[in-house]
Structure formats: structure tokens, C-alpha cells
Amino acid sequence: xxxxxxxxxxxxxxxxxxxxxxxxxxxxxxxxxxxxxxxxxxxxxxxxxxxxxxxxxxxxxxxxxxxxxxxxxxxxxxxxxxxxxxxxxxxxxxxxxxxxxxxxxxxxxxxxxxxxxxxxxxxxxxxxxxxxxxxxxxxxxxxxxxxxxxxxxxxxxxxxxxxxxxxxxxxxxxxxxxxxxxxxxxxxxxxxxxxxxxxxxxxxxxxxxxxxxxxxxxxxxxxxxxxxxxxxxxxxxxxxxxxxxxxxxxxxxxxxxxxxxxxxxxxxxxxxxxxxxxxxxxxxxxxxxxxxxxxxxxxxxxxxxxxxxxxxxxxxxxxxxxx
Amino acid sequence: xxxxxxxxxxxxxxxxxxxxxxxxxxxxxxxxxxxxxxxxxxxxxxxxxxxxxxxxxxxxxxxxxxxxxxxxxxxxxxxxxxxxxxxxxxxxxxxxxxxxxxxxxxxxxxxxxxxxxxxxxxxxxxxxxxxxxxxxxxxxxxxxxxxxxxxxxxxxxxxxxxxxxxxxxxxxxxxxxxxxxxxxxxxxxxxxxxxxxxxxxxxxxxxxxxxxxxxxxxxxxxxxxxxxxxxxxxxxxxxxxxxxxxxxxxxxxxxxxxxxxxxxxxxxxxxxxxxxxxxxxxxxxxxxxxxxxxxxxxxxxxxxxxxxxxxxxxxxxxxxxxxx
Numbered sequence: 299x300x301x302x303x304x305x306x307x308x309x310x311x312x313x314x315x316x317x318x319x320x321x322x323x324x325x326x327x328x329x330x331x332x333x334x335x336x337x338x339x340x341x342x343x344x345x346x347x348x349x350x351x352x353x354x355x356x357x358x359x360x361x362x363x364x365x366x367x368x369x370x371x372x373x374x375x376x377x378x379x380x381x382x383x384x385x386x387x388x389x390x391x392x393x394x395x396x397x398x399x400x401x402x403x404x405x406x407x408x409x410x411x412x413x414x415x416x417x418x419x420x421x422x423x424x425x426x427x428x429x430x431x432x433x434x435x436x437x438x439x440x441x442x443x444x445x446x447x448x449x450x451x452x453x454x455x456x457x458x459x460x461x462x463x464x465x466x467x468x469x470x471x472x473x474x475x476x477x478x479x480x481x482x483x484x485x486x487x488x489x490x491x492x493x494x495x496x497x498x499x500x501x502x503x504x505x506x507x508x509x510x511x512x513x514x515x516x517x518x519x520x521x522x523x524x525x526x527x528x529x530x531x532x533x534x535x536x537x538x539x540x541x542x543x544x545x546x547x548x549x550x551x552x553x554x555x556x557x558x559x560x561x562x563x564x565x566x567x568x569x570x571x572x573x574x575x576x577x578x579x580x581x582x583x584x585x586x587x588x589x590x591x592x593x594x595x596x597x598x599x600x601x602x603x604x605x606x607x608x609x610x611x612x613x614x615x616x617x618x619x620x621x
Numbered sequence: 622x623x624x625x626x627x628x629x630x631x632x633x634x635x636x637x638x639x640x641x642x643x644x645x646x647x648x649x650x651x652x653x654x655x656x657x658x659x660x661x662x663x664x665x666x667x668x669x670x671x672x673x674x675x676x677x678x679x680x681x682x683x684x685x686x687x688x689x690x691x692x693x694x695x696x697x698x699x700x701x702x703x704x705x706x707x708x709x710x711x712x713x714x715x716x717x718x719x720x721x722x723x724x725x726x727x728x729x730x731x732x733x734x735x736x737x738x739x740x741x742x743x744x745x746x747x748x749x750x751x752x753x754x755x756x757x758x759x760x761x762x763x764x765x766x767x768x769x770x771x772x773x774x775x776x777x778x779x780x781x782x783x784x785x786x787x788x789x790x791x792x793x794x795x796x797x798x799x800x801x802x803x804x805x806x807x808x809x810x811x812x813x814x815x816x817x818x819x820x821x822x823x824x825x826x827x828x829x830x831x832x833x834x835x836x837x838x839x840x841x842x843x844x845x846x847x848x849x850x851x852x853x854x855x856x857x858x859x860x861x862x863x864x865x866x867x868x869x870x871x872x873x874x875x876x877x878x879x880x881x882x883x884x885x886x887x888x889x890x891x892x893x894x895x896x897x898x899x900x901x902x903x904x905x906x907x908x909x910x911x912x913x914x915x916x917x918x919x920x921x922x923x924x925x926x927x928x929x930x931x932x933x934x935x936x937x938x939x940x941x942x943x944x945x
Binding site: 514515516517519520521522523524525526527530534535538539612613614615618 | 676678680706707708709710711714715717718719722723724725726727728732736737740741772774775785788789791
């Protein structure tokens with residue numbers, strides 16, 4: 299098990315090193331921030347001075363070297379636009395995205411898996427057909443449209459929920475959170491619903507497919523032949539057997555939603571990290587872009603690592619193969 | 622001898638979109654305490670469905686539509702799911718073909734045995750462990766206490782099937798339905814398991830229904846044979862007698878196709894044609910289109926004919942003169 303962890307950590311390190319190069323070169327290729335940062339009426343001396351100060355006169359490999367040297371010391375640089383440390387900027391926005399995404403993904407998984415197991419267990423019942431209709435809808439309707447409809451229905455027409463913003467926040471562990479206040483929760487509800495809809499559809503599909511497949515296997519027949527109750531068969535046998543694909547998708551979705559919740563954040567003017575990156579791209583704020591992309595890569599690597607470890611905990615065969 | 626199981630005119634049908642599939646059509650047999658009954662036939666003859674019917678575990682859209690299954694004098698047909706579940710694993714248990722598929726790969730043997738035990742009994746952790754070790758020892762697992770916390774993949778194929786058998790033995794059921802439990806194992810392991818099962822049946826008085834397509838395996842184990850074809854029992858009798866002078870041409874065909882019956886280097890005998898679709902059975906005797914003895918009379922369904930200890934369903938029974 300320890301060897302497995304070390305091996306995965308080494309892999310993660312290689313991935314991160316490669317990502318840093320790709321991100322740095324990619325962002326360099328997008329465009330020269332000098333044209334946006336320096337006003338057109340500036341003199342040539344001021345221009346040269348700014349370029350030198352930002353280190354943009356150095357060759358790319360030297361810029362990269364300085365960047366990596368700072369990075370290993372935990373310094374992501376300063377934003378060209380806000381002139382504050384990038385890490386501070388991202389840390390200020392991250393909790394908003396984190397709470398929104400965690401609430402929506404976790405509830406989508408809990409409800410999706412429950413509904414999916416039901417739909418797979420009783421595939422011919424009317425309720426199951428209704429569940430599957432919801433999941434088809436979740437897959438086929440675009441997310442931004444659902445967001446707009448939610449605002450139109452609950453904020454504009456019924457006027458029961460706010461249309462945007464984080465609402466009242468509370469300071470907890472030095473970070474501002476919305477989900478700890480009633481007002482904050484009412485603000486989270488709609489965007490979380492919006493984000494969760496597609497994931498719910500996917501979790502229903504996954505759990506249903508897994509359940510239908512597993513319920514027909516000899517494992518379940520053998521358990522039934524031993525007189526084990528249906529409830530225990532579902533809880534003790536089925537849940538464990540369908541968990542591997544569900545955890546995989548949960549991990550991937552968690553990562554991608556944290557990084558790219560931008561549509562929902564824009565519609566509900568949720569001051570999260572997705573909004574920050576879009577703004578940074580338009581003004582070519584290189585340090586923010588680079589830091590954001592590197593952190594996103596790190597996030598995916600960490601989530602994948604966790605998922606692999608959870609697999610090994612669930613499935614003894616993986617554990618044996620990794621030892 | 623006391624009857625533990627008495628099946629009369631069992632009918633299990635599948636109502637599909639294409640019509641009614643009569644997978645089991647009027648099967649009758651009974652089982653004495655400690656007796657091993659062999660149930661043979663080709664794939665699709667209804668032998669497995671018969672086995673599942675006994676436990677009330679026929680997959681939808683299948684349903685028992687007639688007959689009775691008396692287990693220790695109580696009819697199981699029409700019993701509520703709740704009452705059936707109370708019998709499954711306790712009074713009647715089942716072993717399956719492939720032990721890799723039957724055991725849950727993600728749970729330890731201890732957990733799986735515990736689940737099976739707790740289905741019918743409330744026991745302390747200590748009693749559970751003691752009982753598990755007891756049955757694992759009985760089926761010949763070496764060092765059972767140490768292996769309780771192993772997962773199925775840590776056992777060999779033969780050992781895995783022994784574990785599955787141990788699980789069915791937990792409550793000491795009166796009847797065990799064994800659905801081709803040695804088919805997935807290699808031959809030397811097969812022989813071991815067969816002799817262990819025979820010993821278990823003798824020691825514990827558990828009666829067994831041994832379902833197989835392999836006449837050779839069954840005949841080494843079962844005291845009586847039941848030959849099924851297209852959902853019906855076509856021949857029944859003591860194993861030795863049925864093998865020596867079969868009455869039904871289909872049984873004769875099965876015996877002739879055994880590798881041991883062929884001369885070395887010669888091709889094996891085979892029964893011409895394939896099993897008919899249960900949706901479009903021929904009128905009369907379902908075996909007639911494949912039968913070399915068939916005549917015009919075979920277009921009417923043959924009734925059951927009996928002799929002491931034996932029964933067959935054929936208009937043209939074989940070997941009758943020698944037997945009389």
C-alpha cells in the first residue's frame with residue numbers, strides 16, 4: 299500500500315511538472331499583456347521600464363525558470379491588474395465556489411444514487427419511468443437555460459428566492475461562508491440546483507445501469523437463495539458493488555465543476571473562482587491565469603489520487619494488485 | 622425412509638412478448654432424506670428453471686403456474702415472499718455453477734457467511750465464528766480460522782466452491798439444489814468435490830438435487846436419475862438401471878454421446894438436431910423430430926408409463942423385452 303502511494307505521488311509530480319510547462323507556454327502564446335497594461339500614450343522609456351520590471355524582456359525559458367523558482371517557495375506572483383498576490387486573490391474567491399460545488403455535487407450524488415438504485419431495482423414501475431424522464435431532461439437541457447428558468451420562476455415570478463449574490467456570510471476558520479446562514483442558504487439554493495441538475499441525471503444513469511446489471515448476477519441470486527432480505531442485499535451487496543464507477547465519476551465531476559462552474563457563477567453573479575478566471579483572460583492577467591490553471595491541475599491530481607486510494611480501500615483485488 | 626421433498630406436476634412458464642415459454646411443464650419427483658437425485662438434460666431443457674422454482678427464485682417474467690412443491694409436508698407454491706425467504710437457506714439451499722460469480726468479491730468470507738447466518742438466526746459474534754469454522758472444516762478448507770478474513774479472490778477455484786458450499790450448509794438445510802456446481806472446475810477438483818458432497822449427504826442426511834448436463838458426473842453421485850427434455854421429464858429411474866437399459870431414445874442418445882462410450886479414434890455419437898425452441902414445440906412428442914424411432918403415433922403426446930421404480934414418456938420404449 300505504501301509503495302502504491304509513493305508511486306502515485308511520483309506520477310503526480312511528473313504530471314504537475316509537465317502541466318507547468320504547458321500552461322506557461324500556452325498562456326505566453328495567447329497574447330502580450332503589455333498592450334493592455336500600458337496606456338498607449340506612455341513614453342518609450344516608461345514602456346521599457348514596465349516591461350523590464352515585469353521581467354517580460356527576458357527570454358521565455360528564463361521567465362519560466364524564475365516562475366518555477368518562486369513557485370516552489372509558494373509564491374505565485376502578483377496580479378498585473380489588481381497588484382495583489384495571486385494566491386490571496388484566488389483564496390478570497392475559492393470558498394464561494396467550494397461551498398456551491400460541494401453542496402450541489404454531494405446532494406446530486408446522494409439523491410441520484412438513491413433514485414438510480416430504485417429505478418434499476420424496479421425498472422418497470424411508473425416512478426422509475428418518471429425518474430428516467432427527469433434524467434433524460436437533465437442530460438438534454440442546457441445548463442444556462444435551466445439557470446435562467448430557475449431565476450424566472452423562483453426569483454422573478456414567485457419572488458421566493460434571490461436571483462444572485464452570496465447573501466449574508468459568516469466568518470468561520472478565517473473564511474467567509476454563505477451556507478452557515480439562512481439567508482446565505484437561500485442564495486445558494488438556486489445556483490446549487492442549477493449545477494446539480496446535470497450531475498443528478500448522470501448519477502441516476504450510473505446507479506441504475508449498475509443496479510440492473512448487478513441484480514441479475516449470481517452474487518445476488520446466491521444471496522437470495524441464502525434467504526438474505528432484499529434490504530440487506532441492497533445495502534450490503536449492491537451498494538458496494540456499484541460504488542466503483544460512482545466514485546470515479548464523483549471525483550471527476552468534483553474536479554471539473556470546481557474548476558469550471560463558470561456558467562452558473564455568471565448567471566447567478568456568484569463571486570466564485572470561475573468568474574475570476576474569465577475576467578483574467580479578457581485582460582491577459584498572466585499570473586492569475588497561470589496560477590489558476592496550475593492549481594486546477596493540482597486539484598485534479600489530488601482528486602484522482604484520493605479516488606485511487608478509495609478504490610483500494612473498497613476493492614481488495616486492487617489492493618492486492620497494487621501491493 | 623421419509624420424504625423431505627415432493628414435487629407434483631410443477632409448471633413454470635415465462636410469459637414473454639413472443640408467447641408463453643413452458644420451461645417446466647408437469648415435472649414430478651420426490652426426494653428421500655439423504656438421497657441424491659440427478660437431474661440431467663441439455664441446455665434449455667428446463668433443469669435449472671426447475672431448481673430455481675424449488676426456491677421460488679424464478680426470474681421475471683417467469684412464474685410457477687401450477688403444481689405443488691411440498692417441503693417437509695408444506696406446500697411452497699403460492700407462499701408469500703416473506704415465508705419463502707424464511708425457508709431459503711434454512712430448509713432448502715442452492716449452490717451455483719460458477720463460484721467466482723456467486724461470491725461477492727468485495728466482502729470477506731466472514732462477512733458473507735455472517736450475512737447468511739443472520740438471515741435466519743440471531744447469534745453472537747463468537748457463535749457466528751464458531752459456526753463458520755465448523756462448516757468450513759466440514760467442506761475441507763484447511764486452517765479455516767485464518768481464512769475467514771480472506772476475500773474470495775484469495776482462494777483457488779475449487780476452494781471457492783467449497784466456501785460457497787459451506788455457506789449453503791450453515792443452517793443445515795434438508796435439501797440442497799446444486800446447479801452444475803462442478804462444471805467450472807477442472808476435472809481433478811471435480812472428483813474431489815463430488816466425493817465430498819456424497820460424504821456430506823451421507824453424514825448430514827441432507828438430500829440433494831444435482832443438476833447437470835454431464836451424465837458422467839451425475840451417474841457417479843446420484844442414486845436416481847431424472848432425464849429432462851423440453852421442460853418435461855422423459856425418463857426416471859435408479860441410475861444404474863437407466864444407464865444399463867434406458868427406455869427413452871433421448872436417454873440412449875445422451876449415453877451414446879458420452880466420450881467413454883466411443884471407440885478410440887472414432888467420432889463421438891451425437892443426437893442429431895438441436896433442442897427445439899420452447900415457443901414452437903412440435904405437436905405430440907417434442908423429441909420426435911430428432912428421434913430415429915419416431916412413427917406417426919408420435920404426433921400425439923406420449924403418456925407416462927411406469928414399471929416398478931421406473932417411468933418414461935415414450936411411445937416406443939427401448940430395451941423393454943430384456944427388462945421384463
